[in-house]
Amino acid sequence: MFLKDILFPKFCLGCGYLGIYICPKCLKKLKPVEKDVCPYCNRPSFFGLTHPGCQKTSRLDGLVSIFYYDDFLKKVIKSIKYRLATDVWNDFCRIIKPESLHKISRFRSLSTEFFLQPIPLHPSRLKERGFNQARLIACFFQNYTGYPLADFLKRIRATAAQAQLKTGKNRYHNIIGAFKVTTPVQGKKIILIDDVATTGATIKEAARALKQAGAKAVYALVVARG
Ligand SMILES: [Zn+2]
Numbered sequence: 001m002f003l004k005d006i007l008f009p010k011f012c013l014g015c016g017y018l019g020i021y022i023c024p025k026c027l028k029k030l031k032p033v034e035k036d037v038c039p040y041c042n043r044p045s046f047f048g049l050t051h052p053g054c055q056k057t058s059r060l061d062g063l064v065s066i067f068y069y070d071d072f073l074k075k076v077i078k079s080i081k082y083r084l085a086t087d088v089w090n091d092f093c094r095i096i097k098p099e100s101l102h103k104i105s106r107f108r109s110l111s112t113e114f115f116l117q118p119i120p121l122h123p124s125r126l127k128e129r130g131f132n133q134a135r136l137i138a139c140f141f142q143n144y145t146g147y148p149l150a151d152f153l154k155r156i157r158a159t160a161a162q163a164q165l166k167t168g169k170n171r172y173h174n175i176i177g178a179f180k181v182t183t184p185v186q187g188k189k190i191i192l193i194d195d196v197a198t199t200g201a202t203i204k205e206a207a208r209a210l211k212q213a214g215a216k217a218v219y220a221l222v223v224a225r226g
């Protein structure tokens with residue numbers, strides 16, 4: 001047993017059961033996304049690809065989600081904030097089932113040359129939180145996919161937390177112009193990584209910045225979809 005396990009014992013994030021972050025009973029409550037949808041019209045779409053009719057200049061090419069962001073997962077993700085968060089995210093990623101990982105491996109059929117780009121935090125937010133959860137998740141997917149991690153994007157504007165803004169329109173105005181591409185991305189294929197996408201406004205804005213800088217394709221992969 002490690003000292004940190006004595007000082008910070010593990011409790012199930014769903015029910016408080018001692019010794020594990022997600023107990024087997026709560027694991028069953030997580031609902032994997034079986035049918036992905038187009039990120040722009042929310043109608044079914046194979047692998048979450050943007051329908052050709054929904055594709056316009058500088059849009060995301062597709063969004064793949066692993067779990068539904070239901071009340072249970074909201075509780076889990078919220079309670080992660082109060083734990084040793086880096087540890088918890090590492091454990092949480094480990095419980096992603098092989099079927100979902102199989103889904104992620106479909107990216108290989110699109111290209112073998114993707115870069116994984118975590119949605120960056122603004123430096124002030126990063127300092128406050130101490131880590132970027134999107135980066136931890138991207139590290140997990142890197143081990144699984146073998147795609148390199150990228151650092152093409154910076155967050156140049158501190159924005160209000162998207163979750164506190166009620167409407168999609170507010171979320172869009174909050175995030176517009178928040179990202180800057182700081183490394184040449186001409187012709188590159190990129191998968192954006194984040195923990196949660198509800199309206200997807202943050203991811204879409206990041207995709208817009210990358211495409212306008214010349215990225216060839218921009219997909220997104222999120223742990224939870226609202
Ligand atoms: Zn539990």
Ligand SMILES: [Zn+2]
Nearest residue numbers: 038041051054
């Ligand atoms: Zn569509």
